[in-house]
Amino acid sequence: MNFIVAGAVKAVKELYGQDIAEDVINLQETRKEFEGQVTIVVFPVVRFSKKSPEETGNDIGTFLQQNVAEVVGFNVVKGFLNLSIAESYWVNLFNDTLLASDFLMAKPNGQKVMVEYSSPNTNKPLHLGHVRNNLLGYSVSELLKADGYEVIKTNLVNDRGIHICKSMLAWQKWGNGETPESTGLKGDKLVGNYYVVFDKEYKKEINALVADGQTEEEAKKNAPLIKEAQQMLLQWEQGDAAVVGLWEKMNGWVYSGFDVTYKKLGVDFDKYYYESNTYLLGKDTIEEGLAKGVFFKKEDGSVWIDLTADGLDQKLVLRSDGTSVYITQDLGTAQMKYDDFKMDKSIYVVGNEQDYHFKVLFLILEKLGKSWAKGLYHLSYGMVDLPSGKMKSREGTVVDADDLIAEMVDTAKQKTEELGKTNDFTEAEKTELYDTIGLGALKYFLLKVEPKKRLLFDPAESIDFQGNTGPFIQYTHARIKSLLSRAAYQFAQADYANIQLTSTELDMIMLLAKYPTEISNAAKAYSPAFIANYLYEVAKLFNKFYHEVPPIIKEEDTAVKQHRLNICKITADVIKSGMTILGIRVPERM
RNA sequence: GCCUCCAUAGCUCAGCUGGAUAGAGCACCGGUUUUCUAAACCGUAGGUCACAGGUUCGAAUCCUGUUGGGGGUACCA
Numbered sequence: 001m002n003f004i005v006a007g008a009v010k011a012v013k014e015l016y017g018q019d020i021a022e023d024v025i026n027l028q029e030t031r032k033e034f035e036g037q038v039t040i041v042v043f044p045v046v047r048f049s050k051k052s053p054e055e056t057g058n059d060i061g062t063f064l065q066q067n068v069a070e071v072v073g074f075n076v077v078k079g080f081l082n083l084s085i086a087e088s089y090w091v092n093l094f095n096d097t098l099l100a101s102d103f104l105m106a107k108p109n110g111q112k113v114m115v116e117y118s119s120p121n122t123n124k125p126l127h128l129g130h131v132r133n134n135l136l137g138y139s140v141s142e143l144l145k146a147d148g149y150e151v152i153k154t155n156l157v158n159d160r161g162i163h164i165c166k167s168m169l170a171w172q173k174w175g176n177g178e179t180p181e182s183t184g185l186k187g188d189k190l191v192g193n194y195y196v197v198f199d200k201e202y203k204k205e206i207n208a209l210v211a212d213g214q215t216e217e218e219a220k221k222n223a224p225l226i227k228e229a230q231q232m233l234l235q236w237e238q239g240d241a242a243v244v245g246l247w248e249k250m251n252g253w254v255y256s257g258f259d260v261t262y263k264k265l266g267v268d269f270d271k272y273y274y275e276s277n278t279y280l281l282g283k284d285t286i287e288e289g290l291a292k293g294v295f296f297k298k299e300d301g302s303v304w305i306d307l308t309a310d311g312l313d314q315k316l317v318l319r320s321d322g323t324s325v326y327i328t329q330d331l332g333t334a335q336m337k338y339d340d341f342k343m344d345k346s347i348y349v350v351g352n353e354q355d356y357h358f359k360v361l362f363l364i365l366e367k368l369g370k371s372w373a374k375g376l377y378h379l380s381y382g383m384v385d386l387p388s389g390k391m392k393s394r395e396g397t398v399v400d401a402d403d404l405i406a407e408m409v410d411t412a413k414q415k416t417e418e419l420g421k422t423n424d425f426t427e428a429e430k431t432e433l434y435d436t437i438g439l440g441a442l443k444y445f446l447l448k449v450e451p452k453k454r455l456l457f458d459p460a461e462s463i464d465f466q467g468n469t470g471p472f473i474q475y476t477h478a479r480i481k482s483l484l485s486r487a488a489y490q491f492a493q494a495d496y497a498n499i500q501l502t503s504t505e506l507d508m509i510m511l512l513a514k515y516p517t518e519i520s521n522a523a524k525a526y527s528p529a530f531i532a533n534y535l536y537e538v539a540k541l542f543n544k545f546y547h548e549v550p551p552i553i554k555e556e557d558t559a560v561k562q563h564r565l566n567i568c569k570i571t572a573d574v575i576k577s578g579m580t581i582l583g584i585r586v587p588e589r590m
Numbered sequence: 591g592c593c594u595c596c597a598u599a600g601c602u603c604a605g606c607u608g609g610a611u612a613g614a615g616c617a618c619c620g621g622u623u624u625u626c627u628a629a630a631c632c633g634u635a636g637g638u639c640a641c642a643g644g645u646u647c648g649a650a651u652c653c654u655g656u657u658g659g660g661g662g663u664a665c666c667a
Contacts, residue, residue, distance in 0.1 A: 031610065041609055043647065053647085079647080080610060121667085161667065302665065311593080319665045326667050355594065356662050383660080419629070449603065453596075454660065466629055467615040468603080475629045483626055533604060536614080543630055551626045590629080
């Protein structure tokens with residue numbers, strides 16, 4: 001649409017003798033109720049024309065109609081100049097751009113980006129909050145690929161620390177040698193159970209101590225169990241063979257459990273980092289910061305940074321005993337990741353409870369003069385809340401990832417069987433279809449919401465399969481595919497000599513043409529939700545088109561038939577491409 | 591206390607680089623199947639865009655304040 005902007009700039013020059021910048025010409029789609037396809041908002045031009053909005057609109061409209069071949073008509077409503085663009089323009093756009101073989105291909109931009117997501121603790125199974133993280137991380141990775149980046153997906157596994165020692169200790173004390181094999185439980189579930197056991201027993205001890213007259217705070221510190229867990233962590237750090245052995249065994253269980261969930265979710269990683277390897281990193285960075293005067297040392301030996309000038313607080317970066325805190329290792333890990341990959345950008349997909357942490361982290365790296373610090377971005381997303389409030393693993397008020405997935409697949413199965421759509425499917429085809437639909441519904445449900453917004457999930461109300469949902473879009477795709485195969489579709493450009501586009505067809509072409517722009521906007525905002533909402537519009541408009549036109553298969557005019565099948569084909573391609581970005585598979589039939 | 595994010599229909603969400611009469615889905619009510627898949631389509635109803643000011647030709651959108659809610663503010667991660 002650049003030619004319209006250029007034409008309008010020229011119009012202002014010739015009509016009013018004024019040079020204006022291109023951004024004065026504000027283009028938008030013409031609203032449905034008015035004639036035309038493209039609208040120029042004339043208010044910003046008024047101060048150059050020194051005429052009323054209506055007169056200005058008429059002047060420019062007349063000029064464009066006379067001087068720009070594609071502009072075949074115009075009307076002015078209040079301050080809005082609505083332009084009618086020649087049908088041949090849209091037909092050419094459709095044939096030359098949308099039907100071109102590279103329409104859906106990513107154009108490499110030569111940049112490398114790392115996306116870190118998932119990053120689970122290895123002491124408990126994944127829940128709905130983690131599911132949101134995983135789907136977001138995966139989808140943003142796909143989105144950035146589609147926008148031309150080379151993407152490295154990483155998972156920084158939080159595999160050490162007091163939380164794992166809690167599970168280990170509880171298993172040692174009360175586990176009776178249980179294993180995933182002996183119980184039939186997934187490894188992460190088994191380990192998670194002992195995390196809950198620990199918490200229960202710990203609370204008992206606290207209550208007993210409080211009854212003995214200690215304050216709750218004291219009791220929390222003095223309970224024998226927590227002391228034992230801390231002792232275990234110390235032994236782990238010293239490399240105690242028995243503790244490390246147990247740690248490896250239980251982490252192994254958890255990993256095999258996670259692998260099952262990851263596979264089910266369809267997410268993967270190019271590179272794993274383990275905190276057990278990175279937790280000592282960052283001390284070099286502390287030295288570097290001290291030398292550069294970015295950090296300062298207090299009398300007790302602790303190291304700090306003063307960020308009060310930046311509107312933040314003083315922040316501890318190294319304990320007085322010389323050991324690391326959270327941010328110490330994150331500083332070191334950031335350096336290591338950069339050294340490993342030299343990426344242009346690095347995205348951290350982490351919940352919004354850590355907004356402050358990342359703000360500080362990035363600011364410190366900038367102050368240390370790291371050239372790559374400006375490429376760091378915290379993709380902060382809102383928590384998933386239940387009607388009862390926040391999910392808490394320790395208290396068992398979580399929606400378990402595996403359970404939820406199983407439930408969704410089961411619902412998909414039920415609904416599909418009710419509709420009697422899979423009577424001629426093989427068992428394998430059925431299994432795959434139910435999986436595709438169930439996960440499609442779940443993923444779309446989570447991804448259609450803007451990442452930073454918190455999300456309410458009510459387990460009592462099942463996720464919809466109708467309306468603005470994954471299955472609706474999947475259905476639209478399946479319907480098109482079946483139509484194309486029944487029509488024995490062959491790709492070819494249609495002959496438009498005698499074709500008059502319907503207004504819905506015109507709308508379809510305009511909407512489909514926006515796909516590449518949608519991708520780049522979504523990528524800039526790191527928001528798969530843009531894609532989800534766009535795909536919904538595409539599917540909705542297609543269904544309208546589908547109902548409006550007579551059966552395409554029976555169409556006798558071969559040019560019209562080819563043209564409509566082409567629209568179907570591009571629609572299916574765009575849906576498939578967009579859904580792939582969301583990590584959602586689309587069935588050929590359903 | 592301070593910092594930060596959020597507030598749009600009964601519910602779940604779009605719309606936010608300022609543009610025309612604020613849009614969807616669900617739920618509710620009504621209609622469409624001898625024609626390519628009714629997980630679809632068409633229609634009715636539903637709004638003080640939390641509140642109050644300000645900037646502007648024009649504000650759901652930008653600014654300030656207020657209210658309500660989430661999160662953060664640890665020598666935890």
